[in-house]
Amino acid sequence: MSFEPIAVTGGAGTGVPGVQPARHARRDRRGRGLRGPLLPGVLPGARTRNERFDDHLAAAVERLAELCGPAVEQARFRATMVPEGLEERLELVRVWGAELVEDPTGTTRRDPDGTVVITIHRRPIEARCPAPSLLADLVYGVVVEQWAALTGVAPESVDPDFHW
Numbered sequence: 241m242s243f244e245p246i247a248v249t250g251g252a253g254t255g256v257p258g259v260q261p262a263r264h265a266r267r268d269r270r271g272r273g274l275r276g277p278l279l280p281g282v283l284p285g286a287r288t289r290n291e292r293f294d295d296h297l298a299a300a301v302e303r304l305a306e307l308c309g310p311a312v313e314q315a316r317f318r319a320t321m322v323p324e325g326l327e328e329r330l331e332l333v334r335v336w337g338a339e340l341v342e343d344p345t346g347t348t349r350r351d352p353d354g355t356v357v358i359t360i361h362r363r364p365i366e367a368r369c370p371a372p373s374l375l376a377d378l379v380y381g382v383v384v385e386q387w388a389a390l391t392g393v394a395p396e397s398v399d400p401d402f403h404w
Contacts, residue, residue, distance in 0.1 A: 300380040315356040346386045
């Protein structure tokens with residue numbers, strides 16, 4: 241038996257001319273399904289974290305409007321990355337303790353024209369969320385708490401199914 245020598249031509253991106261790197265097929269070794277997002281971030285249909293958070297906030301406001309009626313439609317809801325004056329809050333927490341400082345997940349105020357503005361802060365909420373699948377429930381809980389604080393009632397009276 242004899243072998244003929246073969247000529248190896250150049251290959252792209254490898255250290256050895258003519259040799260392509262082995263492609264390992266991704267497989268589901270332990271039967272738990274594929275990992276990661278269904279749409280990679282470079283595709284047009286992929287949603288950013290901000291967009292997904294805004295979707296959760298819109299769904300929470302719709303759910304609150306079903307329970308509380310047209311009064312919710314008079315309020316303005318917005319999402320920010322972090323609360324304003326975060327450094328001052330952290331200093332107050334350091335001095336007075338976390339129990340005496342306002343929760344940074346959301347704030348409620350009135351505009352000069354009298355419109356109620358409820359601001360939900362994305363990063364503190366995401367930091368408290370133990371799993372991405374629970375983020376929608378956590379956003380809803382914060383919206384209910386802010387609405388209850390605004391109206392002066394307990395969160396359980398806003399939504400009887402509310403539990404924290």
